[in-house]
Amino acid sequence: MKKRLLGVIDATTYSENLKDLTPHRSVAAIPFGGRYRLIDFILSNMVNSGIQSVAIFPKYEYRSLMDHLGSGKNWDLNRKRDGLFFFPSPRLDKPVFGIDSFEHFAANIDFLNRSTQDYCLIASANTIFNMDFYPVLEWHMEQGCDITEVRNAGESLNIFLVKTSLLLELIHTRNETGYLNMRDVVKDINSPYRLCYYPYEGYALTVDSIDHYYLASMELLNPMVWKQLFLKDRPILTKVKDEPPTHYSKNAVVHNSMIANGAIIEGTVENSIIARGVKIAKGAIVKNSIIMQKTQIGENCILDHVILDKDVKVESGVSIAGTKEVPRILQKGSIAKGECVNT
Known part of the structure; x- marks a missing residue:
């Protein structure tokens, strides 16, 4: 079971409301909590859920992100098989259509074709939360879903679970269907797929504005929030730096x-x-x-x-x-x- 999930992180997300923090870095690489980056949360959640192969798809200003992630060693993803993969957009002059762009995935279709995992977990890189994804996979299979969207308090967390074969089909047929990303699929009331919505009840906040960034940062000082995010058995991992105590x-x-x-x-x-x-x-x-x-x-x-x-x-x-x-x-x-x- 633990090897059935492939992790895909869409790091192309751009928000005009975060532009003061992103002139030289991507949203995924925004510092958070004194020692983390936003991407650390989704990446750690995937690793803590037993996912051993993670692909990251960035677009602009990704040098800081690459420096932070390195070989993936800090997340135990520097492996001979599977591990961490980095796929920058090959066409900077073409638009990337928001979350989970099929155009971006299509440019790296060989990676998906070679993957051995039955299911793919696709997520954005700017949500603060701590979640185990394998209960989602078990629930998805029990319910007979084609696509499962993870929601918190009724709002999408931009996390989608889908069979890898179906994802490949969606990518290959994007020009015929008009689906540019997973959001397009789940929003289509005439979609031929069985859509399911998995409720995540823990703390979660998507950082898409300065207001949300400041709020999420200040909420770290609330012990109740801290206890939901930083768990001993599910640590949020980050780049290790050897520095003396303060x-x-x-x-x-x-x-x-x-x-x-x-x-x-x-x-x-x-x-x-x-x-x-x-x-x-x-x-x-x-x-x-x-x-x-x-x-x-x-x-x-x-x-x-x-x-x-x-x-x-x-x-x-x-x-x-x-x-x-x-x-x-x-x-x-x-x-x-x-x-x-x-x-």
Whole structure:
């Protein structure tokens, strides 16, 4: 049973509402939770479900994603047989029609033809959740479904289970049927296939906007949400980096925050997520914020409701404020100067 599923991750997803975080990376590679990337959740769920062959289909700005995934070693996917496969779009001048583009799959049809798995699990790369997929497969088979869509509170999680042979048929007949992706198939009320909807009742949030990204990040600080996402027997795996523990000075004050390895905290941190290698100087106050890798925050700064991308430098004495509804975003490598930068 454990070898019957092939994992397919559609990493082509683009959202205009996330453009401030994606000028140099794909949505799948957006940092999350101080040490993860969005793709880590679906990839870890697949691996924890016993899936040993995973294909990733990205389109634009995938260098960061490739660097993060590497050979797949951190997910135990650096195998002689099966393992991790990476299939960038061969035609950057042609549109990729959203989630699960059959055009993109068709360009790599040899991979699907050679796969030995009976069923294929197709998913997007930007949902935060922790799920075992084999109960879905058992339910799918018991119900006699052709296509199963996983839903949470009645909303699609953009996860589809289908026989590999049927997926190949859908790809080959896309020009005749007009189906460009799995969403087209499940939305067609005249579809000849038996469609089923599997209810997932755990925590799940799809990150398709800054609002959802900020909300999902802040909800990590809720112990009830944390316990649903980070399970001992189903860990969320990510790229391993050998860094020292975070150093806290004697004047550091930290409340209700997540702080990754390698940081230096000399100021105050409240209700915030601090990534690897961040430095927060003495007298600085960081509240309700997301600070990404290797950002430096100078002395006596005040940051509230902000999202600072990687390698941002905030000079001493600067105040930056956003709101819960509209957090202030500083893009990768930017420098904040002056006395006050408000929304």
